[in-house]
Amino acid sequence: MAEKVSRRTAVKAIAAIVVCGVAAGIGAWYAGLIGQPPRPVVEEVKIGTVWPLSGPLAPSGEKHLRGVQLRVEEVNRAGGIKSLGGAKVKLVVADNQDDPKLSASETERLITVEKIVGFIGCYTSGSTLPATEVTERYGIPAVVCAGSPAITGRGFKYVFRAHSEVFKTAKVSFEFLKQIGVKTAAIVMDHGAYGTTSKRVCEALAPRYGIEIVHSELFPTGTTDLSPTLLKVKEKAPDALIAVAYITDALLMMRQMREYDVNVKVLIAPGGAGFNDLTFIKEGGKLAEYVLIGIYWSPDAGWPHNAEFVKHYTEVYKEPPDALAEEAYEAAYVLLDAIERAGSTDPSKIREALVATDTIWIAGPIKFSKPGEKFLLDPMLKDMKIEEQAGENVYDNVVVVQIQDGKFVTVWPESTTWKGQTIKIASAKPRIPMPTWKERGL
Amino acid sequence: MLPQILLEGVLIGGVYALTATGLTLILGVMRILNLAHGHLIMIAMYITYFLYTLFGVDPFLSIPVSAILMFAVGMTLQRTIVKPVIDAPVVNQMILMMGLLIFLENLAAFAWTHDYRALKGYGGIVYEFMGLRVVSTRLTAFLTALIITLTLYLLVMKTKWGRALRACSMDPEAAMLMGVNLPRVRAEAFGLGIALAGVAGSLITTLYYIFPSVGMHYIIVALVIVILGGMGNIFGALVGGIILGLVEVLTAFYVSSQLKLLGIFIIFILLLLFRPEGLLTKRR
Numbered sequence: 001m002a003e004k005v006s007r008r009t010a011v012k013a014i015a016a017i018v019v020c021g022v023a024a025g026i027g028a029w030y031a032g033l034i035g036q037p038p039r040p041v042v043e044e045v046k047i048g049t050v051w052p053l054s055g056p057l058a059p060s061g062e063k064h065l066r067g068v069q070l071r072v073e074e075v076n077r078a079g080g081i082k083s084l085g086g087a088k089v090k091l092v093v094a095d096n097q098d099d100p101k102l103s104a105s106e107t108e109r110l111i112t113v114e115k116i117v118g119f120i121g122c123y124t125s126g127s128t129l130p131a132t133e134v135t136e137r138y139g140i141p142a143v144v145c146a147g148s149p150a151i152t153g154r155g156f157k158y159v160f161r162a163h164s165e166v167f168k169t170a171k172v173s174f175e176f177l178k179q180i181g182v183k184t185a186a187i188v189m190d191h192g193a194y195g196t197t198s199k200r201v202c203e204a205l206a207p208r209y210g211i212e213i214v215h216s217e218l219f220p221t222g223t224t225d226l227s228p229t230l231l232k233v234k235e236k237a238p239d240a241l242i243a244v245a246y247i248t249d250a251l252l253m254m255r256q257m258r259e260y261d262v263n264v265k266v267l268i269a270p271g272g273a274g275f276n277d278l279t280f281i282k283e284g285g286k287l288a289e290y291v292l293i294g295i296y297w298s299p300d301a302g303w304p305h306n307a308e309f310v311k312h313y314t315e316v317y318k319e320p321p322d323a324l325a326e327e328a329y330e331a332a333y334v335l336l337d338a339i340e341r342a343g344s345t346d347p348s349k350i351r352e353a354l355v356a357t358d359t360i361w362i363a364g365p366i367k368f369s370k371p372g373e374k375f376l377l378d379p380m381l382k383d384m385k386i387e388e389q390a391g392e393n394v395y396d397n398v399v400v401v402q403i404q405d406g407k408f409v410t411v412w413p414e415s416t417t418w419k420g421q422t423i424k425i426a427s428a429k430p431r432i433p434m435p436t437w438k439e440r441g442l
Numbered sequence: 443m444l445p446q447i448l449l450e451g452v453l454i455g456g457v458y459a460l461t462a463t464g465l466t467l468i469l470g471v472m473r474i475l476n477l478a479h480g481h482l483i484m485i486a487m488y489i490t491y492f493l494y495t496l497f498g499v500d501p502f503l504s505i506p507v508s509a510i511l512m513f514a515v516g517m518t519l520q521r522t523i524v525k526p527v528i529d530a531p532v533v534n535q536m537i538l539m540m541g542l543l544i545f546l547e548n549l550a551a552f553a554w555t556h557d558y559r560a561l562k563g564y565g566g567i568v569y570e571f572m573g574l575r576v577v578s579t580r581l582t583a584f585l586t587a588l589i590i591t592l593t594l595y596l597l598v599m600k601t602k603w604g605r606a607l608r609a610c611s612m613d614p615e616a617a618m619l620m621g622v623n624l625p626r627v628r629a630e631a632f633g634l635g636i637a638l639a640g641v642a643g644s645l646i647t648t649l650y651y652i653f654p655s656v657g658m659h660y661i662i663v664a665l666v667i668v669i670l671g672g673m674g675n676i677f678g679a680l681v682g683g684i685i686l687g688l689v690e691v692l693t694a695f696y697v698s699s700q701l702k703l704l705g706i707f708i709i710f711i712l713l714l715l716f717r718p719e720g721l722l723t724k725r726r
Contacts, residue, residue: 226699231447247558255565260575279558283558
């Protein structure tokens, strides 16, 4: 009996122990998961974005905003930030009218009043520099879309730039020229800030690629006559013409090159400007053919997800995206990807995730230079008192595009290797050399 | 290269001269500086553009159409907004003309957007002659400008109407006492000046692009020419235009394209300092 009872008791005891053990095990396992102090549930992640949305640059600012909005909408539709329990991303938009003071004050308002945890902006360097002074002071990570080398050259820890700028477009354009055997080149550029910087950069880079600059000149924006400049180019007869011009000047250049029978083997526009405008093809017609553009993104380049982006953008906005919308879309991707990996709304954790970025996307691979690495886009920057650039994308994401049969097509590089994976980039072969105007029958 | 450059200067100068003749005519007769002249040229450019694009009218053939339409525009402007300020202080006139300029630019941007337009498929034929390249559109534009300026010159110097016009420009009160219908002559002169803007507009469409703010490019040069040639002096405008065309291309070729406007303005400042009455005006 006692034996019986004891056996029964023993069975009960064992059962109890097993149950308790399992319960304790589950409990312990559970406790292990939420072992850290409980954290408030994140409902939404606030991202701030500042662009010139009124004034003369409004159309460009609007395109950037569309890029950011598209990416935010894509992330939200796919279930928000998964590592934060599907928290939705909320975009807070502000207009800086391309005024540096307003850019700083609006950024500060977004940080202190709206409590944003990440920042994207601002298109022009003039308004991006002061805005990032503010984000740095508050320790808010900023992914910028602006060209000045100084933006990443101030020793800041919270500034990141994924897309390419003037050095990279010039550098890759020269690599291309060297590869096709160009020995001499003429530089004809717009006298604005971009053209002036480009001219300086191109003059410095040319000798490193064994290219002699036989003529170099700036012309005023919106000129009504380029014939004296083009006649000088004709006299020097270079292999290549390297040009920066806004739309009317680009059109005038092609028209007058034909009229004065100025022939070069290649005409390349680093950075694009007017040559990269759809109007250039529309109004230039046959004159626009053969023109090459060194640019940081192209809709038909074979980078991962590029085609999806172009398709989605065109569906939503009823027009194809341009490089402006793309750079903002890319910036939003970079920031939201970092938030996802950080699994936190703590700006310093998001910064750590940004520093660890090592990915490839619609305009090429992205990996940021770290403070202390002494990364510089070009040794020439030392003359501008820039010792190192941190948060700069270490890859030169630039493609060469050519106008062929009334379309922009990517012609170079043919393909690239990233982490052992070969990606085909070009969608056509470059048409080189450019036939003479007589051969073209124009 | 030098002969080619000189040729360019003369050809472009002829067109510049035409932009300035209308301005100088209005200034001479009415003592009003029509700051909106360049923008009226822009309106004529759009007229020419649409005639070409919609009906296939050659820009040179659309000259009479744009001239007549712009004459009507000029008469209307004169009757409605210019007449009330004809005796007002210069500042008021300038403000009015500035207002007209802003209005026209925004109207054009609203109606036709900021897009850059060109006569599609319209390109000049290039002639080669003793190593010189001449673009047919430039040559035709120059010759047309030359013919129109000379006709205008003869009209003003040799006809009865021209005499009345000159009388109004020299002494409005005396002209009125001599039986000249001053308001009518002024209205006609204004209309004619704007019609010349119409001609210039049609010619420029064959050389340059069409957009709402294109007028600014031409008004600045036209103002310099008017002062260079002597205010109200039609023949002076022609000479002034060609001088300016030459200065522009020579500066661009031998110095830098970037500095071509500088060349023009150095001449302008020297002129204001030493011969403010203009090159071709006799000193009184």
